[in-house]
Amino acid sequence: MSDTPSRPAAALARRRCVIVGVGSRSALYQDAIETVHAAAAELVGLCDANAGRIELARRRSLANGARPAPGYAAADFDRMLAERRPDTVIVTTPDATHVDFVVRAMEAGCDAITEKPMATDAAQCRRLLEARRRTGRQCRVTFNYRYSPARSQVKDLLMAGTIGDVLSVDFHWMLNTHHGADYFRRWHAEKKNSGGLFVHKATHHFDLVNWWLGASPVSVMATGKREFYTPATARRMGLAGSHERCHTCPEAGACAFRLDLAGNETLRALYLENERHDGYFRDRCVFRPGIDIEDTMNALVTYDTGATLSYSLNAFNAWEGYTVAFNGTLGRIEHRMVESVYADGVESAPGGGTQAVVTTRVVPLRGAGYEVEPWTATGGHGGGDRLMLEDIFSAAPAADKYLRAADERAGACSVLVGIAANRSLASGGRIDVADLIGPLPHPDHAPMPTRRDALPMPAAARG
Ligand SMILES: NC(=O)c1ccc[n+]([C@@H]2O[C@H](COP(=O)([O-])OP(=O)(O)OC[C@H]3O[C@@H](n4cnc5c(N)ncnc54)[C@H](O)[C@@H]3O)[C@@H](O)[C@H]2O)c1
Incomplete structure (x- = not known):
């Protein structure tokens, strides 16, 4: 035995x-x-x-x-x-x-x-x-996105109280004309499928803010428009106008936004060769009328901690990536990531040619700013995908002090910001998030160390 x-x-x-x-x-x-x-x-x-x-x-x-x-x-x-x-x-x-x-x-x-x-x-x-x-x-x-090491590092800095209590956030996300344009070709281009980019894309960003701050959203005011992915832009580019799709487009050779489904092995096998089953075109014209999602969005969000967020999302930018700054009672964290888009145009990951890919800088209220060496990993979404899969499938996932695993409470708190933004676009007014579904479920958050009633100001900063 x-x-x-x-x-x-x-x-x-x-x-x-x-x-x-x-x-x-x-x-x-x-x-x-x-x-x-x-x-x-x-x-x-x-x-x-x-x-x-x-x-x-x-x-x-x-x-x-x-x-x-x-x-x-x-x-x-x-x-x-x-x-x-x-x-x-x-x-x-x-x-x-x-x-x-x-x-x-x-x-x-x-x-x-x-x-x-x-x-x-x-x-x-x-x-x-x-x-x-x-x-x-x-x-x-x-x-x-939470699992990207550089973003986990920002969470670590905030949890450590590096800049004290966060009072406001400035967050700007840019999609370039490869990745950004792709949303206007696919099913995402109709709000009934995707909720628009305030929901489909910004859910990542609103979740990051909720998680970074350990906060829940209270109210949202938004503006949005689509002025780039339009028939008028096609004409400004010298084309006769918009068409149905790239694969059969009479002006494909002249269009900088052409997606060549037949020329990309992955896209051909997944979509072009399977159109006969469902009639779905993966390469619809990004300038066609009938698209009803925005390409330019701004939102102001308030949180239950008192923090405020100024957010923008732009889908036709010269570069891909984001800048985010946290303004705290003890200083500011400035974090920036430049991304490059995968060959199929669907996803992006850190990588910016000659530019610095990730920078994270701490600027104390009174004192010299300093760069923080970014945490890194390899793989999709900056290594985030691999770490998340380990967390999901491993029989014994490691304890996670950042509480990156998200459930339906975090799913709701994030997506409701985008849904409120869409309502604000329609009404022109401020939307209280609780009016959408009643009291919000509160996700578990890693404890944040500072509270506004105990601001630890350095002696030299007083007087
Ligand atoms: N977390 C991330 O970074 C990330 C990245 C890419 C996509 N996504 C998400 O993944 C999801 C899928 O996106 P995708 O890029 O794979 O899209 P896709 O169009 O490539 O795939 C969607 C699949 O669903 C099938 N489908 C459509 N309607 C269906 C239905 N009613 N019942 C069963 N199957 C149906 C389609 O035939 C297709 O095979 C989206 O929700 C998207 O937001 C997340």
Whole structure:
């Protein structure tokens, strides 16, 4: 008889996962489950509205050295849950469909992992929060931006009280005309699918602020417009006008915004070769009429800590990345990241040619400013994706003093800022976030060390 203590059966069982929505983003989860985390998880089902992409995902399993999981049409999602009995449902469909899949998964007794944004309107948020309470199942929202080492470092500086109590934040996010333009080609270009960039994209940014500050949003005022991705811009560029799509565009050779689906192996296999199944064009003209999302957005947000945020998002910028500054009672942190866009135009990661990629600078109220050596890691989204996947799939994730794992409470607190911004665009007024769904659920936050009633001013700063 072996003297090795036997592990309980539960510890040996791999987590059974299914994925719904096997487009571009799902590959991250599929590859993690089938390679790095294969000892802890297994892929037991694939579901999509497009039969061709299901077959592509099954071929991806073979390339990963894994047995392909059975595929199910979107209409057979509930049957997949009944037959495949997953522990976890991973939702990587277009934004406006997330909540329905998450709720049905939880009602079937599964936990859910959903891509951001968790929801695209207030009714969806309420529905998910109610289902979470009723079923007791877990919902994780994959805010990978939190895991980027340089952003975790900013959290570390704030938690350490480096600049005292944060009273205001200035945050400006730029998308360049490769990455930014892509949102105007795809399903994202219609608010009914994505909630617009205030929801689809800014959910990352509003979550970062909530998490960095350990705060919940109270009110939002916003402005927004679309003046670049328009038929008029096509004419200013010397084109006759906008067209249906790049693949058949009579002016493709003259357009700097052409996306060559046929010339990109990944995009061709995922989208062009599967159009016959659903008629979805991945390369629609970025200047066409009918787009209803903004390309230029500003928001002023107040928080329950008293902090205020001045935010902007621009989708046709000369460079990709962001600047954020925290104004605290003891000084200021200025953090900047320059990003470069991946070849398929879908994602970006730190990297800026000759420019400094990441800079983080602390400027005390009275004293010399200094640069902080940035924390780094490799991989998608500045190494954030890899760290997040470890946190999700590892059988024993390391304790995390920054509390980066996010649930539906953080998902709601982030997305409701964007939803309030959209309402503010429509009404022209200030929107109280609590008016959208009632009292906000409060996420768990790592403790922030300072409080406004005990400002530690250095002696030299007085008088
Ligand atoms: N966290 C990040 O940094 C990050 C990055 C990229 C994408 N995302 C998110 O991932 C999600 C998917 O984005 P993507 O770029 O992979 O889009 P995509 O268009 O490449 O893939 C979406 C897939 O969902 C399928 N689908 C559409 N409607 C469906 C339905 N009703 N039922 C089942 N399947 C359906 C489509 O056929 C397609 O295969 C989005 O919510 C997006 O916000 C997150």
